[in-house]
């Protein structure tokens with residue numbers, strides 16, 4: 678029987694949710710008996726592949742690049758899981774939402790930068806930096822999400838439960854396994 682395909686990515690997140698995913702310990706063996714991880718920071722794929730069964734997405738949607746990756750993952754995956762409070766609610770990244778983007782960037786890159794003799798004046802970078810969206814959004818504001826797994830980060834047991842249920846073709850009922858923060 679063909680194995681299922683899992684893709685993971687982090688958008689505007691701290692990687693803590695992926696650390697929790699790694700904390701499945703021996704549970705990861707049971708997952709990998711049924712599925713291959715075909716995209717994400719743990720593998721070397723350059724592009725989100727077609728035909729993914731479960732997309733696990735950490736982080737809020739904060740930049741044009743986040744939005745693009747979230748949309749590609751949605752189109753190429755059967756089930757999308759929002760992993761962690763940043764993906765579920767916006768959480769930490771959304772703390773910037775009351776500040777206009779331009780003001781925020783100047784505060785960080787100009788006012789907050791230290792000018793050193795012999796270096797260029799600090800400025801807002803434009804090359805190689807993805808453009809910020811006006812607001813950091815929870816994942817469901819950008820794409821359809823099938824399963825929400827809150828927590829900052831979510832408990833490994835909750836992640837294992839969700840993956841196991843999905844790989845068995847069942848809709849996970851997190852019930853008492855839910856926690857925020």
Ligand code: SF4
Nearest residue numbers: 690691693761763829
């Ligand atoms: S939910 Fe918490 S652990 Fe996960 S990316 Fe956000 S801040 Fe990090």
